[in-house]
Amino acid sequence: MDSRRPTGTLLSKGENARREPKWLIRIDYGRKPNGARDRRAVAFTGSKKGAERKLTELLAQRDAGLTPSPEKTTVAQWFRDWLKLHAAEGHLSDSGRERYDGIIEHHIIPKLGTMTVKQVRGQHITQLKTQWLETLKPATVYKHLVVLRQAFEAAVAANLIVRNPADAVQNPSVVRGRQEQRALTEAELRKLLDSAAGTRFDHPIRFTLATGVREGELLGLLWSDVDLKGRVINLRGTKSTNSRRSIEISKVMVDLLEAHRTAQKEARLKLGAAWPNTDLVFPSTVGTRWARRAFYRDYKKVVDATKELERPDEVKWHTLRHTAASLWIMRGADVFTVSRRLGHASAAFTMDTYAHLFKGQQKVAAQALDGLLRRA
Incomplete structure (x- = not known):
């Protein structure tokens, strides 16, 4: 040394x-x-x-x-310490940190936590993968394996182990091509909005339907990103360069946001100094960032309270984003506008996801020039 x-x-x-x-x-x-x-x-x-x-x-x-000793450092100790550092270095958003924490605490530590990092072999992870696949989707298991590989790779860099035991484990076969996602019908949407009326989810649901923002973008949105006079929402992005974008909003949405800000100011006055200066548009009841787990738990209550909703267990928050895009397309929005509004990496990705909705426009295109081309 x-x-x-x-x-x-x-x-x-x-x-x-x-x-x-x-x-x-x-x-x-x-x-x-x-x-x-x-x-x-x-x-x-x-x-x-x-x-x-x-x-x-x-x-x-x-x-x-x-x-740190390779002989004494357990998987539980290492993964928790690694996650703190990984998040502190800026590699994860707040929602990403919560997601990783859930994977580590609920799926990795209960199975491998008492083993030392040095004891873990590829066969242990393969067995764990097999157990996961009995109850989880292949895509979910793949995400769990990503966390395992990252944490063990950091252990290699820290000189705790010589090689990454997760490298020898194959990813589960994930079916290529996207399963058609759930989108709400207009009738279902009206029922959901009725259920949300008067709850904390009324404005977030309406805002998401109007803009198509992701859950992370919604919960991280600041008032400084909102230009009510110019009717524009400036998103700084949570995933990629493409997700950094500006979204135009209507007068209806401007009025909703103004009413929302007024109600928020009243709540802030009641709490006084206890309300943190986060500038969040959609914070928790005490002004902090809305915790992802609490957000989904309370949203599920709204969904469960919605009567005559088909397959309610499939109505996730992302369903609102998908529903918004579907309605835009059915009302004539072109693929490039939808792609830019959603912050997709490319218009090709948008087309692949919503191709079934654009089929109706083929007939319109096929007949567009009939009047000009028809022979007398």
């Missing part, structure tokens, strides 16, 4: 939804056996003094030789 002992570094990573400071603490452990620098990082939430105390504590542990 190097004779020089750096003091480590403390980096500010902004604030979380509760306006608590986030920090990234980096410690230099010297050199790995291959000569590369052995740097490790720990995420910390709290005051700067608290982060400085944690830095001092970690340096003391390092100097005492208390480094």
